[in-house]
Amino acid sequence: MRVAVVGCGTMGKSHIENLAAMPGVELVAICDNNEIEVNKTAEHWQLRAYVSLDEMINMENPDVVSICLPTYLHKEYVLRVAAYGKHIICEKPIAPSIEDAVEMINTCKEEGVRLFVGHVVRFFPNYADIKAKVDAGVIGKVGVIHTKRIGSNPARARAWYKDRSGGVIIDLMIHDIDFLCSVMGEVTSVYALQTQSEQNDYALVTLRFAGGAIANLEAHWGYPGPFTTAVEFAGTEGVIRFNSEDALSLKIVKAASAEDNQPAAVAIPQSPAFHNPYYYELKHFLACIENDTESIVTATDALRALRIALAAAQSAQTGMKIDIH
Template sequence: MVKASVIGCGGMGTIHAERYASMPDVELVGVCDVNERSASVLGKLTGAGFYTDVQQMFDSEKPDVVSITVPTFLHLPIVKLAADNGVHVICEKPLALSAVEAEEAIQYCEQRGVRLFVGHVVRFFPSYRQLTESATRFGGVRGGVYHAKRAGAHPGQVQPWFKDPNKSGGVILDLMIHDIDYILGAFGEVSEVYAFNHLSEELDYASATFRFRNGTIAQLEAFWGYPGPFHTSFEYAGADGIVRGDSSDAESLRVLRSQSGNSADGFVETPQSVLLKDPYYEEIAHFLECFASGKEPIVSALDALEAIRWAEAALESARTGLPVNHARRETRP
């Protein structure tokens, strides 16, 4: 039986706690938040002990693993505290506010012999898994063109720390990083990024174009302050077909396959449905399996570090107005 715990009892902490509580062979032993009411509510909801002091929870419950779901600027010190107590870590994305901090977190956990997993949950969505398979078929070694958008209300209206880039990293590091991690896993090595970022009190919008060494071009949009419900969409176009997905559609994935020969019919649309599995449950269950078996996860801490590096490159490009070559950290006119 794995003893699990959660630090941070907001929306994401509730997701983690509820998933642990529903898993066989897992016991949710404790939840912790500096806000006593939040900790109490989640503790009573899940049947776990609730705390306002992390060290007290570690001392009392002695968990095997902890999910860290606090604001980003608090990730590093709490990761280090968990490692000092020999507790394996599942940290929500982004791992840290900078690549320097992320490297410190990885090294700290390695030195103390604890596993560090990072919650880039997009890798566990069935539609994105199918997208990766289709992109391999349609683009192959020639590459393709990819566009993705992720937009919703500004979280800073609810949690003010999101509006402080020194605490959240802004829309690129906090929201677009979902898609940055995905394209790094799907399309390979990036050669360059060019980005734009518009920031005001009401909104934070960013657009970034990534060039991959296999020829793929990926254009990402992220938008806080969108006047409508949160939604995501993507489209991948290769020589042999197009793959589309939109969270607003009843169908989560549509594949348009190029017909062989010289057919005048163009594309044949083939709707594809997916199983309604919870990606957060799958993600946590996968990390727990890796913890138990010692195998490497689908998305590693080093993958999370690489996503932060490219997010920083996009931020640099947005600041300078120039493309950024990540490998050499140089800008070119």
């Protein structure tokens, strides 16, 4: 399967690295409007570089295009790629607004192409195992859930995160929103608190699920320590806990180079699995295209997560509980 990547920032390079290691995948090209960066990235991975999406698609004829661009560009590029009849993998969140997301989903259906959205937490082995155990009733009926996702502030390196990403709820916490919905089902109400400054964006969100469970979600851009995620499910018959710091069986600390001292655009969470979770995610999406099967995370799921995240952002601004219909 021929795959091309659009965007050579942090996520674009992650997609390139994982696709390049995947059997049965021919990674053909990278496209970015930053000519210097796209040429450097293409040279490193021995790919062809383009600054024009149209030229890349016409010259390379990929089966799939992976879009790793800032959120506010997702709609434009998804619609452009769909018009060529190419399947699409798009990084999360699906779009900045419900209207954009709905248009993207509907257009892809009309063009007969598949749209996959990269809610990668579903593919982390620890989180997948938690879902399997909750689904199997290992801890009984779930009553209370806590999640945490904290790390450095990406706005230090990429200004668009501050003004056009939607903030820590829509860009970061949406990972946990999607995961919890995949385990617990529909959310009926949202209440949120958020504090923002030049250095920090911190949010606490409470979700009530249709089944009665309550979830408290924490997200923080500006945390001075390492990127950390945690989750706890408390049920009538037990508790399941996971903390990414506890899961690291081997820690390596290296002296930083001059390049390492540059602020990272966005932290990429790691997993002790043999492959990076992005590898499993991308492999799954491509297998769904090849075998014409449904994905474990759909574009409709991504729309649901966005709807809840936007409601949480609205609650934080108004101080009011928001009902989800």
